[in-house]
Amino acid sequence: MAPKFQIKVFQLSRFVKNFTIISVVTLSFLLIFFSKTDYYLISGIKNLSSSVIIPITRFISAPVNVFSNFIEEYNQFRSLKFENKILQEEIIRLKKWQTLAIQNSRENNVLKKLLNATDNNLTLVKTASLINRNDTIYSKLINLNAGYEDKIEKNMSAINERGLLGKVIDTTSNNSRVILLTDPNLSISVKSISDGIFSLISGSGDGKYLVSSFTKDNKMPRLGDIVVTSGTAQIFPVDLLVGKVAKVEKNRFFVLPFVDFKNIDYVQIVTSK
């Protein structure tokens, strides 16, 4: 017969209990204070959560992830026939565009040589893939599988094929965290392409639109105008595609981002040249 488990309950004195409670409460308020002042202890905790806690939570939530992937595949399978028809039409249209694009590209290269212009203003640091995302409740954050070992640094810009995604806010050796444009705590300096109106925009909180918080000279861009990074804050490189003006009100305007934030697989981390 196996010996019985006997768990000895360590009876602590009232003093130790009170001391623990007071320590926890004090520590919490100190952490809240340090969090506001960006103390290095907080950055250590953030790094620890990125490199240790996130992999553990991903492992625990793996069954739900499998289920989610299954639903996604089922949905894709269901719309296969319809998508195939659309793609066939798209191929025909793209073939026409391809011919035109090749001609334009040749012309562009010749004109660039004439003007002595550089190709673009971006340096690609790393292309990373998404490992997990925390953008359902409160903030809009994603985690990438590349960190400072891949030369990724804080405040670098994250883009994909459609335009600006956000910026890097934390890096560990192999992971980095990116705050998305749709987060209300990320402000970016932008300008409209047609009028050159400078403004500051940030996430509106609904995860869909970006809203202007400041517009230079109170000028409003036109509906449908394309908005790009202005490069004035020197965080984001200049002329990165952000979105299209979708709604204009008296004192503010709304921008619909070009990036589909629900479909992010790969992210490029870039800096200005």
Place this chain on the structure above:
Amino acid sequence: MEFSKFFNSTIKLNIILIISFSISVNSFILLPNINNAFYVLFHLTFIYLIFYHYHYYLYLVALVYGILFDILLLNNIGAHIITFLFLLMLFVLLRKYLIRLSSYQIIFIYFITLIILLVIEQFLANLIHNYKFNISSIFNFILISLIIFIPTIFLFIKLDK
């Protein structure tokens, strides 16, 4: 048999806490309500632990989960840690009154506490971290709470038996 004795209800509830935390901090784009449901389940479990399994180790639990929720969901420490510790301290102050209540009254207070906790978190996230006070999100949490509250209570009671 011996193993099941070792695996008491407090440990089981703590396992539920870990699982619900893990699922709520990993967003699933196709199933956003799964995140919300597990977020509500975490709060339900935590309140249950405080009400029926109070021990001072819960202060450490509140500290750890508060920090992790704040960092992973808000990128700053504040809203969750304050609400969890506030709830614990409030429970210690009101415990002598709560034990006089009937089981139905306790269940009602349990549900109200859950809703207030979720609202306070939203409020603090707005106050400290500049996240918009989202009414639709609150309604979503209330709806999820209404759906999962009774089955969760049954599950917890079964675990306690």
